[in-house]
Amino acid sequence: MADNPKPEQPAARGAGPQLDRRYYLDVLRPRQGPAPLMAAVQADLPQFSPALLADFEQTSGTAGALAVGDEFHIKILGPWNGSVRVTEVGATFFELATLEGHPEAGRIRFEAHALDGRPDALRFEIHSVARSRDGLVAFAYDTIGGGKLMQEATWVEFCQRVAQASGGQALGPVTVETTRRAPDGAVEHTVSHV
Numbered sequence: 001m002a003d004n005p006k007p008e009q010p011a012a013r014g015a016g017p018q019l020d021r022r023y024y025l026d027v028l029r030p031r032q033g034p035a036p037l038m039a040a041v042q043a044d045l046p047q048f049s050p051a052l053l054a055d056f057e058q059t060s061g062t063a064g065a066l067a068v069g070d071e072f073h074i075k076i077l078g079p080w081n082g083s084v085r086v087t088e089v090g091a092t093f094f095e096l097a098t099l100e101g102h103p104e105a106g107r108i109r110f111e112a113h114a115l116d117g118r119p120d121a122l123r124f125e126i127h128s129v130a131r132s133r134d135g136l137v138a139f140a141y142d143t144i145g146g147g148k149l150m151q152e153a154t155w156v157e158f159c160q161r162v163a164q165a166s167g168g169q170a171l172g173p174v175t176v177e178t179t180r181r182a183p184d185g186a187v188e189h190t191v192s193h194v
Helices: 034-043 135-144 146-166
Strands: 015-028 054-060 071-076 082-090 093-098 104-115 118-132 175-181 187-193
Touching: 015 104, 015 135, 015 146, 034 093, 034 104, 034 118, 034 146, 082 104, 118 135, 118 146, 146 175
Parallel strands: none
Antiparallel strands: 015 118, 015 175, 054 071, 071 082, 082 093, 093 104, 104 118, 175 187
C-alpha cells in the first residue's frame, strides 16, 4: 500500500444526484461457472476494460491476485482520471471505492452469479452507487453528458468481454438500469439495452 494512501471518497461527500447504475449481461452455457470466471477477471482486471476509454494500472498490490487494499489508477479519456481501492473480494465478486480526486464519489461492485438458479446460465453484473465528486463534475456529467457516455461504453464493453471470456453465448445486449436520485428527492428510473 502507498505510504500516504488517499482517503476514500464516499457518495455522501459528492455533489449532484446519486446514480445507482446496474450494467448486466446474461450468458447461456458458459464454459466457466461464476467463481472461475470471476477469478479470471480478478487476475487481470485491465484486460477486461477498453484501454482507450479506461486504462487500469495497478499501483499497489500483487499483480494477478486481487486483494483488499490494492489500488488502481484509471486513465479515463478526457479529464476524468482517478484512482480506486479494492474494499471487498470474494469468490464471485469484488468491490472498488473511489479515492479522493476521482471524478465520482462512491463504490462499484462486480459480480458473477447463477441466473435464477439455472445451472446452464449466469449473469455478470456491475453495480455502482455514486455521485459526482463536485459541482463542476456534476455539471459536466449531467449537462454535457460526455462522462456518462464514456462510462456507459466502458462498462458495456467490460460486460461483453467477460461474457466472451466465459465461453458462453450472450442472451441479448447489455442491460443498463439507472435510478437517479436528485438532491430534492425526485427519483427517475430508466432502462436501456446497449
